[in-house]
Amino acid sequence: MARGSARVREEGVRFVSEGRRLRLAAPAKINLVLDLLGSREDGYTEIATVYQTVELADEVTVSVAEGPDRTVIEAEGLDLPPERNLAWRAAEVYRRAAGWSGGIRIALRKRIPEGAGLGGGSSDAAAVLVALEELAGRRLGKEALRRLASRLGADVPFLLEGGLAIGRGRGDELEPLPDWPRPLPVVLARLGPPLSTAEVYARARLTPRRDPPKIQRFLDQLRAAPRRLPPVGNMLFGPAAELRPAIRRLVQRLAEAGGRAAMTGSGSAVFGLFAAEEEAAAAARALAAAEPEAWVCLTRTLPRGGRARAGGA
Template sequence: MKTQTVPAYAKLNLTLDILGKRDDGYHELRMVMQTVSLCDDVTVTLTDGTGVACRVAGAELPCDERNLAVKAANAFCEALGYHGGIDITLTKRIPSEAGMAGGSADAAAVLRALRDLIAPTLMDERLEEIGARVGSDVPFCVRGGTQLAEGRGERLTALRNAPRLYAAVCKPDFPVSTPALFQRSDRVALTDRPDTAALLAALEAGDAAALCASVKNVFEQVLPDEQRARIEDIKRALLVHGAECAAMTGSGSAVFGLFREEDVCRTVCEALRSAELQTFCTIFV
C-alpha cells in the first residue's frame, strides 16, 4: 500500500473586507491570508478496496462527506477517474470553528497527498480548481504562503512573503456562525474597513511595522454584542502584553496578535492560556 503524510497548515487573515453580496448568493471578498506553523497531520493511504474511509484523532468530527477531507478525496477521484480505495487519518491540532481554515487545510492536504500518490505531474492550478469545488478556502490552502484572495476567496494572487513574524493565537470557548455573520453583514454599514492597499505596499516593502498597522477584519463589526465584547477583551489583552496588532481571523472566533520575537510570543501565550482560552504560539510559513 502506498501512503503519504503531509502537514495541513492553518491560516490567518491579515485583512478581511466584504465588498458586497453577489447575484449568486455569495459575498465578494478581498483579503490577505497567511499560513502559519500550527498544523494538522494528514495521512492518506491507497488501499485495495473502494471508496473513502476516514478516521479523526484529536477532535470530534464527522467522517463522511460533511468532512472536507472526505469531500476533497471524492472530488479528486471524480476529476481524475480514480476508483481505488482511499484511507484518510486526520490528527487534529487546529481548533474547529476558529476562522483558521482547519477543514480546508485538511482538504488541501488530502489533495496534495493524492496528487503525489496518483498523479504526480498534475499542476497546482488543476489541484486548486478541484479544491474550489470543495470549499472557498481550499485553493489558498493548496497554495499557502502570503496571498491576496478575492471573489469567494478562491481567486488568488501570490504576494511577496511576509516578514518573519510570530502570532499568538487565542481561541475562546465559543463558536461563531459564518453564515449568520454574513447575514448580519448585509444589515450593517461597514464603516471601518481594512486598508488592503496599504498592507500590500507593506508586504512589497518588507515593512513589518506597516503590515501590523494595516491588520483589520470587518467581521468584528458585525459580531453579536456579547461575542464582540469577548473578542475585544482578548485583543486588548494581547496589545497590553506587547502585540504590535491584534485582530480576529476569518469569521472567528480565534484572535491573533503579532510579535517580532518568539520568546515574547510564547510568554504571552502562557500568560493568557486558561480553561476558557486556548493559546498557540505560531510563526508565518
C-alpha cells in the same frame, strides 16, 4: 511544546512519505486583513483578504490500495458523517476527476480548533488533494487541482500552497505575496464555542460599514517597509464581537502586549502578529494567565509551500 505555561502550545509541521501512504501537515491559516466589498450574484460575499499560513497544523495521513472504490475516513476528535467531512469530499472529488480506482483511507489527527476561522477543515481537504495528486503521479496538474479545490471551498485553493497571499472574489482568486524575510511569531487564542459563520455574515450585512477597506493600507506598508509589521483588521470583527464579547477582550489584550491583533475569518479565534519571539512568548503567557479558560497557542508564520519533510521521499 509548552512555553512558560502548560496551556500554551507551540506547533510545527511534518511531511512523511511511506510507500503508498503519505502523512502531511495541514497548516492553519489566519486572515491578516479581511474586507467585505459587497454581495455577489451567486449569493456569496465579495471579499478582499490577506491570507497567511502558520505552523499550527492538523496531521493528515492518506493511504491508497487496490480493492473496492471506497473512501474511509478516521477523524480523531470529530463526530461527523463522512459526507459532511471536507477531507472525505476532497478524496471523492479527486477520485472522479482523476479516474482513480481503488481504496482510499484518510486518518486525521486534529490540532486546529474547529469553527474558529483558522481553516482546519479546508486545510485537511487541501492536504488530501495534494497527497492524492502525489500518489497518482501528478495525474491532474496544478491548475486542475486548483479548480477542484475551489469547488470544495473558498479557502481550499490558498491552502494548497499557503504562505502569504491576497485572496479576492470569494477568496479563491489568489495573488501570492513575497514571504516575510523571516518567520514571524504569532499568538492564537480562542474563548468559547464556535460562532455560526452564517450568523456573523448576516449581522455584518445589517451593520453600517464605518471603516474603509484595510487591504490597501496593508499592502502599501508591506511594500514600503517589508520588515515592519503592517496594520491588520477584519470587517467581521464588530458583528462577531457583538455575538461573543470575549473576542474584543482577547484582541485588546494581544494589542496591548505589542502585537498587531485582529480576529481571523468569521471567528471565534483571534491572533496577535509580533516582531520578536520573546515578546510573543510573553504575550502568550500573560494571556493564558489572564484568561484561564482560553485556548492559547504560540506558533509562527509559514512560507509558501511550507510543508517540511520529516521522513523519506
